Amino acid sequence: MNMNELSLDGRLLKMFVTVYKATSVTEAAYQLNVTQSTVSHGLARLRKITDDPLFVAAGRGIVPTPRAHALAKEAEDILSRLAHFKKTEQYDPASDDGELAIAGYDFVVETLLKPALPRLRQQAPHLSLHVKRAYGRQEWLQVLRENRADLAFTLAEVAVENDLSHQILLEDRFVCFYDPLNCSAPISLEAYVKAPHAAITSGGVYPSEIDRALTSRGVSRQVVLEAPSFSTLATLIKGTNIIATMPSCLINSQFSGFSFVEPPVELPALQIAQVWHNRNSASGRHQWFRQLIRDANKRCD
Numbered sequence: 543m544n545m546n547e548l549s550l551d552g553r554l555l556k557m558f559v560t561v562y563k564a565t566s567v568t569e570a571a572y573q574l575n576v577t578q579s580t581v582s583h584g585l586a587r588l589r590k591i592t593d594d595p596l597f598v599a600a601g602r603g604i605v606p607t608p609r610a611h612a613l614a615k616e617a618e619d620i621l622s623r624l625a626h627f628k629k630t631e632q633y634d635p636a637s638d639d640g641e642l643a644i645a646g647y648d649f650v651v652e653t654l655l656k657p658a659l660p661r662l663r664q665q666a667p668h669l670s671l672h673v674k675r676a677y678g679r680q681e682w683l684q685v686l687r688e689n690r691a692d693l694a695f696t697l698a699e700v701a702v703e704n705d706l707s708h709q710i711l712l713e714d715r716f717v718c719f720y721d722p723l724n725c726s727a728p729i730s731l732e733a734y735v736k737a738p739h740a741a742i743t744s745g746g747v748y749p750s751e752i753d754r755a756l757t758s759r760g761v762s763r764q765v766v767l768e769a770p771s772f773s774t775l776a777t778l779i780k781g782t783n784i785i786a787t788m789p790s791c792l793i794n795s796q797f798s799g800f801s802f803v804e805p806p807v808e809l810p811a812l813q814i815a816q817v818w819h820n821r822n823s824a825s826g827r828h829q830w831f832r833q834l835i836r837d838a839n840k841r842c843d
Contacts, residue, residue: 557574557588558584562617565605566603566604595607596609597610635666635669635830636666638669639670645675645676645686646682646694652796654695655835686818692831693835694816696814697813708817710813713814719776719785720785721779721781725785728803730806733806738784740775740786741768741786743770766784767779767784772788772792772796773796
């Protein structure tokens with residue numbers, strides 16, 4: 543069998559250092575909790591690799607050769623570096639002067655990031671945060687896979703991908719927003735489907751849920767306005783008779799100037815999640831950031 547430096551491994555080096563310090567195969571075997579034949583076999587491999595006897599008999603014991611003396615410190619250094627290679631570095635947010643990026647719909651980013659921002663500034667004052675607006679599923683999938691964003695905030699139901707992980711942060715419900723100065727509350731199903739509707743474009747997650755529920759009741763609605771963001775949509779329909787069925791978390795943000803009622807059709811609950819690429823799952827930095835976002839958020843009421 544051809545022996546070269548690629549035949550070395552940590553176990554052989556550990557065995558060599560133990561024999562060197564113990565000056566005894568028997569004692570080394572005891573310390574390593576292996577048989578004497580295992581140690582003898584390991585030493586035989588090392589002798590072929592180093593082309594040196596390493597240890598020779600001296601009375602009833604053994605003594606290291608000059609080559610073994612020279613290699614012992616080097617072997618200990620290699621073992622130390624191997625231990626460091628394995629060790630997970632402790633992440634310190636206070637000393638982090640890098641960047642983090644978040645992608646998602648405007649209302650989701652605002653809802654989840656706003657309560658976390660004071661904690662982030664306190665714990666990581668030198669960290670820069672970038673928000674990337676992602677209007678649809680394909681956009682945030684792309685930025686995560688291309689490592690242009692650390693987290694995406696979106697619906698849990700669209701976050702299931704083999705190379706991604708997600709964690710549900712809060713649940714929400716749909717409400718119907720309307721301008722009370724320009725239209726009445728669409729309380730009945732008839733009034734609801736007759737009213738002009740606004741919806742979010744690029745992704746179509748929210749309209750599709752609503753339209754599926756209406757179809758199950760044998761009715762449909764007319765969407766007369768589409769906008770790429772919740773803030774734009776709210777600005778456009780203010781002062782009109784257009785209604786919008788949106789997550790209730792918008793009550794105190796983008797739709798704060800509107801009245802709202804429960805939709806006259808049963809709609810599924812919304813589960814909002816933070817999503818990340820699996821390459822970052824074990825990162826201390828990402829684990830800290832995800833935990834900070836989770837700790838800062840509670841259910842929207």
